[in-house]
Amino acid sequence: MKEMTCIVCPVGCHLSVDDALKVTGNRCPRGERYGIDEMTQPKRMLTSTVRTLFSHHPRLSVKSRTALPKGMIFEAISVLDSIIIDKNVKIGDVIVSNIMNTGVDMIATSELSIDTLNGRSK
Ligand code: SF4
DSSP states (O other), rough: OOOEESSTTTTTOOOETTTTTOEEEEESSSHHHHHHHHSSOOOOEEEEEEEEEEESSOEEEEEEEEEEEEEGGHHHHHHHHHHOOOSSSSTEEEEEGGGGGSSOOEESSOOHHHHTTOOOOO
C-alpha cells in the first residue's frame, strides 16, 4: 500500500494505492489514473529556462507541453542547458521538439522579441 496526494487538480485528494493497483480516496477518475501512473510510470511536468544570446533577456522560460517520465527529468534539464535562443520567440513556440524521443515538446512560456530588446520598431 502506498499513500500519496493527487496533484492533478487543486483539491489534492489523499490516495491509497494497494499492490493490486486498486486506488481509493480519489473523488474522480483522474485520481485513479494518477495513482496507477505513480505506481507504474510516474510523470512530471517540467518547467525551466533556456539561455538566449541577448543580455537584455538572458533566459527564456519554457515548459513541457505534457508530463515527462519522472526518471528523465534531469536528462531533459541537461538537454535544455545546451539550447541557446538566437531569434524571436512567441509564447507556445516549440523550443525542443520531441525531447529525448518522449513525444513531448518543450514550449516557450514567455516571449522574446529581439527588435524590442534592441529598441527598434518592427
Ligand atoms: S482525485 Fe480528482 S478531485 Fe481529487 S485531486 Fe485528483 S483530480 Fe482532483
